[in-house]
Amino acid sequence: xTAPLDILHVDMDAFFAAVEILDDPSLQGLPVIVGGTGSRxxxxxxxxxxxxxxxxxxxxxxxxxxxCPRAVVLSGRHGRYGxxxxxxxxxxxxxxxxxxxxxxDEAFLxxxxxxxxxxxxxxxxxxxxxxxxxxLKLSCSVGIARCKLLAKLAxxxxxxxxxxxxxxxxxxxxxxxxxRELEFLHPRPVSDLWGVGPRTAExxxxxxxxxxxxxxxxxxxxxxxFVGRSAGAQLHDLAWARDDRPVxxxxxxxxxxHEETFAVDVHDREQLRLEVTRMAEAVGSRLRASDLGGRTxxxxxxxxxxxxxxxxxxxxRPVASSAELVKIAAALLSGADVHPGxxxxxxSVSSLETRAAASGEQLSLWExxxxxxxLASAARADLDAVVDAIRERYGVAAVGxxxxxxASGLRVKQLGDSQWxxxx
DNA sequence: TCTGGGGTCCTCTCTCAA
DNA sequence: TCTGTTGAGAGAGGACCC
Numbered sequence: 317x318t319a320p321l322d323i324l325h326v327d328m329d330a331f332f333a334a335v336e337i338l339d340d341p342s343l344q345g346l347p348v349i350v351g352g353t354g355s356r357x358x359x360x361x362x363x364x365x366x367x368x369x370x371x372x373x374x375x376x377x378x379x380x381x382x383x384c385p386r387a388v389v390l391s392g393r394h395g396r397y398g399x400x401x402x403x404x405x406x407x408x409x410x411x412x413x414x415x416x417x418x419x420x421d422e423a424f425l426x427x428x429x430x431x432x433x434x435x436x437x438x439x440x441x442x443x444x445x446x447x448x449x450x451x452l453k454l455s456c457s458v459g460i461a462r463c464k465l466l467a468k469l470a471x472x473x474x475x476x477x478x479x480x481x482x483x484x485x486x487x488x489x490x491x492x493x494x495x496r497e498l499e500f501l502h503p504r505p506v507s508d509l510w511g512v513g514p515r516t517a518e519x520x521x522x523x524x525x526x527x528x529x530x531x532x533x534x535x536x537x538x539x540x541x542f543v544g545r546s547a548g549a550q551l552h553d554l555a556w557a558r559d560d561r562p563v564x565x566x567x568x569x570x571x572x573x574h575e576e577t578f579a580v581d582v583h584d585r586e587q588l589r590l591e592v593t594r595m596a597e598a599v600g601s602r603l604r605a606s607d608l609g610g611r612t613x614x615x616x617x618x619x620x621x622x623x624x625x626x627x628x629x630x631x632x633r634p635v636a637s638s639a640e641l642v643k644i645a646a647a648l649l650s651g652a653d654v655h656p657g658x659x660x661x662x663x664s665v666s667s668l669e670t671r672a673a674a675s676g677e678q679l680s681l682w683e684x685x686x687x688x689x690x691l692a693s694a695a696r697a698d699l700d701a702v703v704d705a706i707r708e709r710y711g712v713a714a715v716g717x718x719x720x721x722x723a724s725g726l727r728v729k730q731l732g733d734s735q736w737x738x739x740x
Numbered sequence: 741t742c743t744g745g746g747g748t749c750c751t752c753t754c755t756c757a758a
Numbered sequence: 759t760c761t762g763t764t765g766a767g768a769g770a771g772g773a774c775c776c
Contacts, residue, residue: 351744358744360776373776379741419746419776511749513774546750547773567748575745612768622743626770660744737744 319494321437322428323563325459325467326408326444329476331421332361334454335400336390345482347387351377352737356577360392360736364476364483377737394735397421400452407447411440416563422471424464426563441489461492463559466501469508497557502529509554516543531555572608573664574598579740581620581657588654588661589646595663596645600638603665604704609634610665613641615648618660627652634669637700641665 328334332350337343347366351359357377366387371380381387401420408415411434414426427440434440441458448456459470474490476483492500506528507517523542525531531539532555540548553559574595582588592615603609613635614628627648635641645663 356742356744360744374743376741376743379743382741422776511774515773544751570748571746573746577744614769624771628769630768662745664747735745 319462320428321460321462321491321494322426323461323464323467324425324427324437324441324444325461325464325471326423326425326441327457327459327471327475328404328421328448329455329457330361330363330367331400331454332392332397333363333366335397336392337363338453339396343388347371347384349377349380349384349387349389350392350736351380351389352735352739353377353389353391354579354738354740356579357737357739362387364478367478368480368482391739392735400454403452404448407444407451410447411444414563414565416565416567424467424563438489438491445488455488457486458489459492460489462494462497463557464561464563465510465554465559466492466497466557468510469501469504472508498529498532501555501557502527502532504528506531509551511547511550511554516547519543528555569606569608569668571664571666571668572599572602572606572610573614573662575616575660575662575664577618577660577738578658579738581659582661583654583657585650585654588649588658591661592645592649592663593642595661596641597638599663599665600636600641600700601704603636603668604700607671608668609636609671611635611667611669612665613644613648614662614664614666615645615652616660616662616664617649617652617654617658619656620659621656622659624660625652630667634667635665636671637697638703639699 333348336348336350343363345365346363347369348363349359349366349371350361351357351373355378359371359373359375359377359380361373362371362380366380366384370383371387377389381389397420404421405415405417405423408423408425412425412427412430414429416424418424427434427437430440431437434443437460441460445456445458448454455476457471457474457476459467459472459474461467461470470490470492474487476486478484504527505517506512506520506525507514509528509531512520519542520526520531523534525534525542531551534542534552536549536552539552542548543551576591576595582591596613611632611634612628612630614626616624616626618624629644629648631644635644641663649661
């Protein structure tokens with residue numbers, strides 16, 4: 317008996333670009349590119365008219381504009397996409413509670429419990445597509461298979477095809493027959509496998525491994541030597557369609573961070589100190605909004621030649637206060653070389669704990685740092701709470717550290733701001 | 741072509757303690 | 759007391775995903 321076809325992968329078609337066209341119908345039929353509009357921006361999403369001339373997501377915007385000079389380039393509206401994504405999620409919830417969101421525009425669904433009410437997986441996929449078209453006026457592609465790997469590849473096979481005369485409709489729904497899984501899987505390039513990016517694909521190519529079928533026929537022990545222990549074992553299983561990963565709901569957040577690429581490389585240490593202050597402040601706000609604290613603070617720098625370094629410091633207790641995060645991040649930055657010029661700067665916090673979990677073993681998430689009085693600590697927590705409250709009411713730019721006034725301004729980065737590169 | 745920003749996970753190296 | 763082994767944890771780097 318074969319396993320049931322209960323895993324659906326739903327993927328919106330050209331999501332960000334499609335939402336922009338939905339909100340401004342005059343864009344219909346035009347090549348639309350959403351992404352970072354500056355010289356260092358990248359493409360986040362593009363319409364099929366843009367894809368027809370070779371524009372792809374993650375492509376540098378300079379190259380995208382070169383390939384498609386008549387494209388309408390938009391910087392994107394993360395808030396709006398989030399709103400549509402929530403409505404999409406509500407549609408999924410009609411059919412199953414077991415949903416694993418992958419990003420704003422795609423998710424895995426386990427529909428094993430929905431057959432009695434909604435019919436076969438094919439009928440559920442058809443119903444989801446109909447609801448998305450009717451309620452959101454958007455289109456999506458659905459892959460149906462026995463496991464996540466195959467469902468994901470199937471949704472790709474269901475997609476429309478870009479052509480110079482306009483997008484050609486795809487099947488919309490693609491089912492991988494359990495009897496013909498390897499026939500479907502093995503001719504595909506290794507890069508179609510989850511975990512094989514450009515580097516690994518290049519390494520495998522050196523050993524003559526180009527397709528998933530090639531990979532399947534390599535001895536598992538050899539594979540471990542090529543790509544490492546963990547990846548080797550996993551890739552060999554995936555190449556034989558052995559994938560028992562369940563559809564996971566509500567995976568906990570492991571880290572919270574902000575990073576930003578500057579329009580021009582920054583050499584001035586004082587300017588970098590102000591930027592790191594701004595970012596640590598923003599990370600602190602987000603942590604407190606989620607009632608989280610973290611034990612490890614990491615500062616990341618990328619230089620002009622793209623080499624990237626990180627400097628981190630772990631504490632014995634979680635912190636969420638902006639003042640403490642700023643202090644630690646600034647100290648980490650001061651130990652890093654900024655001479656070559658910094659292209660990107662980032663601050664992140666990991667080893668997260670919720671306040672409830674932390675208070676079980678600690679005095680509190682905002683327990684005083686070494687040498688600090690309870691009074692100072694309490695005052696700092698009060699200050700954070702007041703700042704958070706003012707920002708919630710009047711916006712993020714309403715209040716912030718005095719050091720930032722007149723420098724880069726009270727610009728506190730928000731999730732989704734300049735998401736795809738600097739605006740200049 | 742010249743490469744974003746949100747993340748997760750893995751590997752290697754070093755240190756320290758048992 | 760010294761030496762070797764092992765395991766845990768931290769720090770750093772890198773690959774990957776959307």
